Amino acid sequence: MSADLVLQTEIVGKRNEHLYFALRNRKVVIGSSIVLALLLLGVVGPFFLSSTPNEYVGPKSAAPSGDYWFGTTYFGQDVFAQFVHGLRSSYLVGALGGAIAFVIGLSVGFTAGYRGGLVDEFLNMITNVVLVLPALAVLIVISSYLEVRGVVSQAVIIGLFSWPWVAKAVRSQTFTLRNRDYVDLARLTGKRAPQIIVREVMPNMASYLLMAIILLFGGAILFAAMLDFIGLGPTNAVSLGTMMQQSMAWSALHLGLWWWFVPPGLAITAIVGSLYITNVGLDEVFNPKLREM
């Protein structure tokens, strides 16, 4: 009981301190700045640019210039306009796909890990089935039955298929935590399971869960890019992945149109990479030990 109390007060007391350190952590500041800056570009940009980024507007295969900041494609489409629309799609896929996967993964993982027994076996089975289900093939079937493949449907499908590893990892962490003394103590005091999970187990996995969110967000963006690349992207919209796919299909590198191929990949790297860097910084914030080092 006493360990429990100490832990709780510590957590509450740390909150303001966390913010203080977060704002002074270079990794957090730089990482989140990049993520937010690109997000802003993706959200605001399309309002200032053409709403039809696939239109043939300029000269063909033009290098970056004052008129076309990122040059034009093989057909004379404005790469910057596509890029900005693509950013928006990527964030949408990342946020939506990541959120869906996180919620499912967390619920399944905690329940399975804490309950154990038959519940665990059942959930574990579902997790295994989803895990071994060939997501790619299922995605093709689902998407071909959708009239038009959109960014949102892609995000939902990605979310529905990328939670198992979170569930598994959370489950195994919960397994080890549930036998810890303070959890036993909490149980002895008659707390109900959800309460124990939220108050005892979760805070002890905070850094891990944060990592999971960030990995899921980044993972969803990367998975979407892969689907786009093999031709399963949104059918009538622009995303960073379809930009790469199009530029490859039209041999952009061979024709010297690097400005068509490089920016989308670089942007994804920047977004996902900055998220990870932020994660490292946040870790230092949450983990005083690291700050001391």
Place this chain on the structure above:
Amino acid sequence: MGRYFRRKLLIYGVTFVIAVSINFAVPRLMPGDPVARMLSRNKVANPESSEAMRAYFDNVFGFDVPLWQQYLNYWAALFKGDLGVSVYAFPASVSSVIAGALPYTLALLLPAILLSWIVGNSLGAMAARNKWLDNGVLPVGYVFTAVPYMWLAILLAWVAGVILGWFPVAGGYSFALTPTFSWVFIVDLVHHWFLPFLSLFIVALGGWAIGMRNLVIYELESDYANYLQALGAPRRLVRRYAFRNAMLPQITGLAVALGMVVGGALVTEVVFAYPGLGSLLLSAINNQDFFLLQGILLFIVIGVLVFNFLADVVYVLVDPRTRLGLEGGQS
């Protein structure tokens, strides 16, 4: 212990049945018609003939019986080890097509996954207790993890293959060779293997390192570590415990990664025109080759199940505490 594994096996058995059933259903729900695709590929233009050929091949592939019967036939054939005949590579059997592609995929992925896992975890564990390493090396790892895989692979192929000309950009071995057990051939094989391997290794490396680093840090600040330290246990000992505990999720991760070997190489094989199950999978999808698709998916399913089971076994060996939970000793 025996009871625990018996139950595990049962669960995996049920998972297998469900997965195989879905595996049966998925390709059949796909739009398109494999026989029509096959006939049109060969430009069978006479409508009279194509009707007759349709009927004939529907029969050859067993599409002319009701769906439930196809399902039963599918299971029956499966137990005989018969995966059917490929539509795309007709009349080769699915097993032989897969057998031809499997070695490439395994040779590419097993080293890439295992090496990146080992190196990544070591780096991560080291970074967790070394400020310099944490600040210097890991950011690079983060960037590699964040790179869209095909983008990196294409740039790698473009720079090292096309511009510098150091490595070939297509094929499992030189198109001027036929397989022999000679140094020339083996060197050539490795030469072709290197770039795809490297791209997979680089991208996987960062993920393991990040995961391991975060886990070790979490373990190092956990109660038992603090307690041990307070008791005056040597730092090395504490780290060893932390490391062992942090390994648990990573083992799960490795099992998943190993199980997914087939799907994982799809993009690599496309970018580097490398033969293997991934490019076969894509062709099977594009050509609506149900049987080949099912065969490959079956491999993925079995792979994941086997490795998950292995992970369970290792789990018990590494962390005796979990045994209690697994057996439902407390609830």
Place this chain on the structure above:
Amino acid sequence: MTKRRTLIALIALPALAASACTGGGGGSENPSELSMNEFPRNETLYITGTGGGPPADWNTITPGEVTGLNGLGYETLFLFDPETTELDPWLAETGEWTGDLTYQLTLRDGITWSDGEQLTADDVKYTAELGQIEAVPYHNIWEWLESVEVVDDLTVEFTFAEARHQEWNNFLWAEQIVPEHVLSQLPEEEILTGANEDPVVSGPYTVHSYDQDRLAWVKRDDWWATDHLDLEVQPTFVVEVITTSNEVALNLVAQGEVDLSNNFLPGIQDLMASNPDLSTYHDEAPYMQQANTAMLIPNTTVEPLDDPEFRKAMASAVDGQKIVDSVYSGIVATANPTGLLPLWDDYIDQSVIDEHGISYGASEAASILSAAGYEDGDGDGFVENTDGEAVELTLNVPTGWTDWEEAARSMAADLQAAGINVTEEFIDAGAVDDARTSGDFEIIMNNWSGISHTPWTHYRYLFQLPVLDDQSTANFSRWENEEAWSLTEELAATASDDPRYQEILSDLQRISLEEMPAIPVWYNGAWSQVNNAVWTNWPSEADDTPNVIPTAWNGYWNMSSIYMLTELEPAG
């Protein structure tokens, strides 16, 4: 502990991987029999982009035989020459109609199969009679062919119930003659679906080896054409490389690792400017020869696409030149309004086009629309149906077919500008197949009318009746015109030198322009880009080079492309 393990693994794994590779990388050959560097570069022709899958099938009856089997391995009685649209004797020395319903064919003397047996009249009879089995692709000849008689070792006589000249010619140049002495020993099951590994062939090459991503042919010593026609195939080896992406194919051909790429490689004209080794058939637009006609297929069971006037308005609204220029950068050409390929130029009746042809222009489209009663009543910029209902149409193309996607965008924009509300939508390729077969679509694209010896195939593609629930090869528009179909059937039975032949063709052109069952937009090229570093004297428009189509696609060797191999010259 960790460090040590890492090191060991670092050393051990690549070695392990290498041995694993070798163990399974093997193709069909016994490694001990093979020497190193099997295919010397200057004796080997590397090809890619022929569209084949992993080599597995050497059976002429089953669909999906390896590319090259027809032409390099097995051969046809005649070759079809797209330059002259004539049939040239190949395995046959002569062939002629000896009566209204009889055709006599004489084989060349001294043709041997690769097992040493003679190729005789029995092989021809056997091949034709295989068609009596229903599941054989050319089964349809037996609807009008009555019997095949062996007159002597080299002479065969065919007796017909109906003399379908054009369809018969198709058999003569498209069907491969197979060895009777081999196949007649096999059960029917095996003939129909067997892999026929190690085929006994008559052609210039035989199978050397294969693997998942390659197929190698090796030259035969005793090819009949060396004696008879003084022809010799130049490359000792022909290796077909199976690539999954055009990007890789472009790499290979640009670096000279592959000599001939039959992939669609956009931007090739720009690359040629910087890489002097690369060339195409023409030095300038359209660079390629034309292989088939890309057409908009309106579903004529859907309103208002059932109205020929509406379809004509669509035809005049679509700017083919824009697609040629911006999507293809000039490597394709706009289609003739009749949709007939350039090789049939002689059959095109210009007076019919002058009278019924439709020219491009948004205003033209608008006047056709208003003349036919389609007006924009509600002022939304799009016309409504004659009954006032809004017109909303969808143009479906397979997702991932990049050039078609771009072309569809361009066409939808044109149609919208002309007041016809068409939106492009990209769906799974399989779903497009389903839609095309079942008729569950509004507008799609299709290009299955390609090079052949007669425009009859084009009109069969357009007009074939009856319209069934499933249309799998022709008349995807589902347009029913009895007159056009009976003319097409008459065309099949008319000899090319009969004056009636051109009359029918003019009539068919008139009908196709008046009713516009499909809208020809552009001609797809016979994609072909070659690298001159190892082999030269590739087919081109120049006078001193062969004029055949430089492609190794299935069914092109017997369109005279085999001459490409006999005319190649080693570089420097």
